Amino acid sequence: MDNQSILTIEQRKKIVMTGVESVDGFSDARILLTVGGSRVTIEGSKLKVLAFSQGSGNFAASGEVRSVRYGGAKGKLQALFK
Numbered sequence: 001m002d003n004q005s006i007l008t009i010e011q012r013k014k015i016v017m018t019g020v021e022s023v024d025g026f027s028d029a030r031i032l033l034t035v036g037g038s039r040v041t042i043e044g045s046k047l048k049v050l051a052f053s054q055g056s057g058n059f060a061a062s063g064e065v066r067s068v069r070y071g072g073a074k075g076k077l078q079a080l081f082k
């Protein structure tokens with residue numbers, strides 16, 4: 001299985017990601033995903049899951065994206081936005 005994932009954020013209002021294995025939880029403030037066996041946390045406000053296809057791994061959401069974090073203590077990518 002290809003563990004490649006592409007993340008695109010458009011004007012902090014729309015997020016599109018490939019390679020998503022599952023949507024593990026969501027609220028208007030946080031979306032939890034599994035990508036390549038690792039946890040990805042999207043935080044913001046007014047977040048909505050627009051689409052997810054487990055077969056293709058394509059995911060889309062809208063809202064005000066404030067941060068995207070990968071994994072735990074190792075390999076963490078935090079605070080993409082101020």
